Amino acid sequence: MLRAAWMAQELLTTFEEELGGVTLMPGTGGIFEVRHGDAVVWSRKEEGRFPDITELKQRVRDHIAPDKPLGHADRKRPAGS
Secondary structure, three states: OHHHHHHHHHHHHHOOOOOOOOOOOOOOOOOOEEEEOOEEEEEHHHHOOOOOHHHHHHHHHHHHOOOOOOHHHOOOOOOOO
């Protein structure tokens, strides 16, 4: 839960204008999912691991604000994408 809370805070800080909120729901067995509406942005079960924060921010950005620059956390994006 501590890692999830930290990641939630990071997402709220990075996407303060785009996100209306973040909901943490306790679970068992190491469940970690990030959703936007019905879309699964990250699933620990599917990926087999937790994301690093940069990777998670990139995935969230791609779902909610594709044109938003992430500064130093931004990956190199192919031209035209």
